[in-house]
Amino acid sequence: MPFSQMTETTTTIDVCPAEELPAGAARIVEAGDRKIGVFNCDGEYLAIEDRCSHDDGPLAEGPFDAGSCTVECPRHGSLFDLRTGRPRTLPAYLPVQTFPVRVEDDTIKLEVS
Amino acid sequence: MATPEIAIATPDQLEGIKDSYEYGFHDSETDYAFKAKKGLNRRVVEEISEHKNEPQWMREFRLKALEHFEARPMPKWAGGHMDAIDFQNIHYFVRASEKQGRTWDEVPDDIKNTFDKLGIPEAERKYLAGVGAQYESEVVYHQIREDLEKQGVIFKDMDTGLREHEDLVREYFSTVIPANDNKLAALNSAVWSGGSFVYVPPGVHVEMPLQAYFRINTENMGQFERTLIIADEGSFVHYIEGCTAPTYTTDSLHSAVVEIIAKPGSRVRYTTIQNWSHNVYNLVTKRAVAYEGATMEWIDGNLGSKLTMKYPSIYLLGPEAHGEILSIAFAGRGQHQDAGGKAVHVAPHTTSTITSKSISKDGGRASYRGLLEVAPGAVKAKSKVVCDALLLDEHSRSDTYPTIRIGEDDVDVGHEATVSKIGEEQLFYLMSRGLSEEEASGMIVGGFIEPFTRELPMEYAVEMNRLIELQMEGSIG
Numbered sequence: 001m002p003f004s005q006m007t008e009t010t011t012t013i014d015v016c017p018a019e020e021l022p023a024g025a026a027r028i029v030e031a032g033d034r035k036i037g038v039f040n041c042d043g044e045y046l047a048i049e050d051r052c053s054h055d056d057g058p059l060a061e062g063p064f065d066a067g068s069c070t071v072e073c074p075r076h077g078s079l080f081d082l083r084t085g086r087p088r089t090l091p092a093y094l095p096v097q098t099f100p101v102r103v104e105d106d107t108i109k110l111e112v113s
Numbered sequence: 114m115a116t117p118e119i120a121i122a123t124p125d126q127l128e129g130i131k132d133s134y135e136y137g138f139h140d141s142e143t144d145y146a147f148k149a150k151k152g153l154n155r156r157v158v159e160e161i162s163e164h165k166n167e168p169q170w171m172r173e174f175r176l177k178a179l180e181h182f183e184a185r186p187m188p189k190w191a192g193g194h195m196d197a198i199d200f201q202n203i204h205y206f207v208r209a210s211e212k213q214g215r216t217w218d219e220v221p222d223d224i225k226n227t228f229d230k231l232g233i234p235e236a237e238r239k240y241l242a243g244v245g246a247q248y249e250s251e252v253v254y255h256q257i258r259e260d261l262e263k264q265g266v267i268f269k270d271m272d273t274g275l276r277e278h279e280d281l282v283r284e285y286f287s288t289v290i291p292a293n294d295n296k297l298a299a300l301n302s303a304v305w306s307g308g309s310f311v312y313v314p315p316g317v318h319v320e321m322p323l324q325a326y327f328r329i330n331t332e333n334m335g336q337f338e339r340t341l342i343i344a345d346e347g348s349f350v351h352y353i354e355g356c357t358a359p360t361y362t363t364d365s366l367h368s369a370v371v372e373i374i375a376k377p378g379s380r381v382r383y384t385t386i387q388n389w390s391h392n393v394y395n396l397v398t399k400r401a402v403a404y405e406g407a408t409m410e411w412i413d414g415n416l417g418s419k420l421t422m423k424y425p426s427i428y429l430l431g432p433e434a435h436g437e438i439l440s441i442a443f444a445g446r447g448q449h450q451d452a453g454g455k456a457v458h459v460a461p462h463t464t465s466t467i468t469s470k471s472i473s474k475d476g477g478r479a480s481y482r483g484l485l486e487v488a489p490g491a492v493k494a495k496s497k498v499v500c501d502a503l504l505l506d507e508h509s510r511s512d513t514y515p516t517i518r519i520g521e522d523d524v525d526v527g528h529e530a531t532v533s534k535i536g537e538e539q540l541f542y543l544m545s546r547g548l549s550e551e552e553a554s555g556m557i558v559g560g561f562i563e564p565f566t567r568e569l570p571m572e573y574a575v576e577m578n579r580l581i582e583l584q585m586e587g588s589i590g
Contacts, residue, residue, distance in 0.1 A: 077181075077291025089288045090400065090428060093459050094488060 015101075015108040021045075024066040031112040035060070036099060038110060039082055041069040045101035046082040047110055054078055054092035152201040155179060158303050161206045165272055165306075168279060178292035178302030185296040194420050194449060198394055203366055205304040205337070261319065266350075267312040268323050271339050274310025281312060285343055289372035289400050298398045301337045301370040308338030308369065313348040313379075322351040322384070322570060340371045344379035344407075351382040353573065365393045367418075373401035373409065377431060380408040386573060388580055389418035391447060397423045405431030405460070412568050413440040415452050416580055424482060426455035429463035429491075436465040441565045443584050444477030444509070453483040453514075458494040458524075465496045470562055473502070473509030474584070480512040485528070489520040500530040503561050505554070555585045 015021070015029055015038050026039045028050055035050035037060020050060040052073040062074040069082045078092035085098040100111045158179050162172040187195055261268060267278060275282050292302035313319060344350055367389060375381045381401065389395050395418040403409040411425035427436035438454030456465035471479035481500045502511035513530050535557050543553035558581060559566075566574045 072291075072293070075293070076295075077293030079291070089291050090402065091291075091294060093428060093430065093457065 010111050010113045013110045013112060015110050018103050018106050018108055021108055024064075026060065026064045026071075028060050029110065031110070034112070036110065036112065037061070037071065038101060038108065039064055039066070039069075039071065041066045041082060044069070045103065045108060047099040047101045048080065048082055048085050049097045049099075051096060052076070052078060052080075052092055053087065053094040053096050059096065151204055153179070153182075153203070153205055153300075153304070157205055161304060161306065164206070167275065170283065171275065174287070174292065175303050175305075178299050181293045182296060182299035182303055185293075185299060188296060195394065195396070195422075198366060200300075206306055264317045264319070265314040266317060266319055267310065269310045271308040271310045271341065272306070274341070278310070278312070281343070282310065282341065285341060285372070285374055287372070289374065289402055290370050290398050295398065297368045297396045298370055301339060301368050301398070305337050305339035305370065307336075308340040308371075309342070309352070310340070311342040311350060311352060313344045313350045315345040315376075316347045317345075318349040319351070322353045324353045324355075336367045336369070338369045340369070342371075342373045342381060342383070344373075344375050344381045346376045347378040348376075349380045351384065353384045353570070355386045355388075355573070355576075365390070367393055367395045367397070369397045369399075371397070371399040373399075375401060375403040375407035375409045375434075377405040377407060379404075380410075382410040382412065383425075384412040384569065384573070386414040386416075386569070386577055386580075387418070387421070388416045389421075391417060391419055391445075393418045395421040395423065397421075399423065399425040400428070401426065401436075402428045402430050403434035403436060406433045407431065408435045408437070410437040411439070411454065412565070413438070413452070413454075414565060414577060415440065415442040415450050416584060418448065418450075420449045420451070422451045424453045424455055424484075426457070426484075427465065428457045428459060429465065429494075430459050431463075432460045433462045433464075434460060435463070438465075438467045438469075439565055439568060440469050441562050442469075442471040442479045443581065444471065444473045444479040445584055446475040446477060449478045449480070451480040451482055453481045455484040456486070456496055457484070458487040458491040458496065461490065461492045461494070463491060463494050467496075467498045468564065469498075469500045470565065471500075471502045471511060472505065472558060472561065473511050474505040476506075476508040476510075478510040478512070480514060481530075482514040484516045484518070485526065486516075486518045487521050487524050487526070491521050492523045493525075494521065495525040496527070498528040500528075501561070502530075502532045503558065504532065504534045505558075551585065555582055558585060 011031065013029060013031055016027065021027060021038065021040045023040050023042045026037060028035050028037050036047050037050045038045065038047045046069065048060065050058055052059040052075065054073065054076055057075040059073050059080065060071060062072045064071045070079050070088065071082060072079050073092065076091050078090065079088045080096060081088055085095040087093060102109050155176065158175050162175055269277065287302065290298050292299050311323060342350065342352060373381055373383060387395065399411065401409045409427045413425055415421050415423065425438055427438065429436055436456050438456065440452050440454060442450035442452045444450040450471065453469055454467045456467060458465065467483055469481045471481065473479045479502060483498060485496050485498055487494045498515065500513050504511055511532055515528055517526065517528060519526060535554055539557055540550060540553050543556060544550060559578060562581065566577050569577055
């Protein structure tokens with residue numbers, strides 16, 4: 001295992017019971033000094049950092065489209081792919097960080113590294 | 114936290130958005146097939162969409178854009194110059210005739226007369242079948258030459274493009290400039306009408322420039338054209354727009370959105386010569402993306418208008434993409450030309466050049482406002498920014514607002530700026546050769562903007578020089 005991965009610490013965060021985040025819903029959780037948006041794309045749980053790479057403003061509270069698995073930055077309209085964190089439209093051009101999400105014992109868990 | 118249901122930005126979300134960023138005749142106004150009431154509201158937007166018989170997704174896009182427009186504050190970074198615009202005192206949609214002219218003979222006589230007065234017929238005759246003429250809010254004449262059609266090139270007005278090539282439009286529309294990009298882009302997204310839709314298939318070189326003439330003809334009528342150009346892999350296209358407007362006493366608004374997608378290995382040149390009447394607010398968003406090995410060129414001439422704010426942008430998204438922005442601005446009495454350009458280097462080995470030239474006269478104000486950004490990872494990026502300002506008298510003003518953000522060490526970036534006035538020796542030399550002072554000044558100015566005019570097709574270069582001469586005489590508008 002590369003040294004960088006060995007030293008990386010991963011924290012698991014309980015987001016909420018799965019029933020509280022139905023398909024098409026989203027919520028924002030705090031992980032240390034960061035905020036992360038967790039989304040239910042019609043049964044697929046996805047998470048990205050709540051920060052638009054264009055001007056560092058909030059991202060995850062923008063309009064969420066579960067059908068295309070995208071969220072739109074509420075400040076300048078960049079559309080981000082929730083699976084890859086990459087912007088599909090300008091003005092943002094850099095990706096944002098994504099995080100693994102899983103459901104364990106009917107609880108949505110987020111892995112933050 | 115509950116599921117966010119916010120579709121439109123709240124004041125909190127918008128807080129802190131950069132404040133510091135970034136010929137006098139007209140025809141009868143009675144012959145309009147359709148003219149929307151003044152003002153902007155949900156019903157007006159719905160009427161525009163209904164009148165155009167648009168698909169549901171475009172109607173929803175417009176309505177959402179209207180909400181964005183209403184939610185966003187007026188940009189303050191231009192020193193409050195835009196505060197005088199009364200958005201409720203504007204006609205947002207006017208249709209000049211019921212159907213589009215299919216041939217030149219079918220174009221109404223008064224419209225032909227207008228083009229004659231504009232002195233454009235040379236190009237018109239030359240490229241008759243390839244010309245899209247935007248008269249009022251809609252293109253009235255737009256027929257593509259047969260040889261272009263055979264090549265698979267699509268050159269339509271935007272409304273027709275949406276009707277006939279909906280899938281293609283939907284794939285790219287608003288991907289370069291989202292509706293919520295800025296307040297004026299939101300306004301255009303809500304009420305857009307006309308403009309051009311261009312698609313060039315892979316490997317196709319369009320040898321003749323595609324041309325569209327734009328004109329505002331109704332008092333207080335806004336012009337909100339929307340242009341989308343897609344150059345597929347290895348293709349080439351040169352698009353030219355020329356704008357003039359009649360003079361009126363009340364304020365008029367032009368707010369266009371132009372989106373360009375230059376796919377790998379393609380080259381797109383977009384040439385503009387604008388000569389708005391002196392009461393027009395010209396607030397335009399132009400942006401292009403250039404993928405691997407693609408070249409994007411903005412050639413932008415700004416004359417006339419009360420206030421122009423326009424910064425053509427290029428996002429160099431693929432390795433070895435190249436961007437070129439060449440703009441000139443002429444600010445006369447009571448005019449403010451706030452122009453410039455933006456180059457954003459996202460990929461390695463990308464190159465760009467921004468050349469801005471401005472002339473200020475009779476108290477006019479010209480500003481260069483530009484952005485050069487190199488993203489982390491864009492190694493070996495090269496860029497050169499040159500701003501030259503010519504002040505013709507001591508009452509005029511020139512400002513430069515360059516922003517340079519470099520996120521990579523291994524780059525080659527240069528910025529140079531000059532401010533000069535016409536030298537006594539230059540004038541003396543030319544006048545000793547028999548020229549009047551006015552003629553001598555005109556010649557010096559012509560030489561100053563020569564890097565721009567030499568990039569124009571011949572008939573445009575002639576028109577450009579004539580416009581500069583008229584500006585020098587103070588006889589425009």
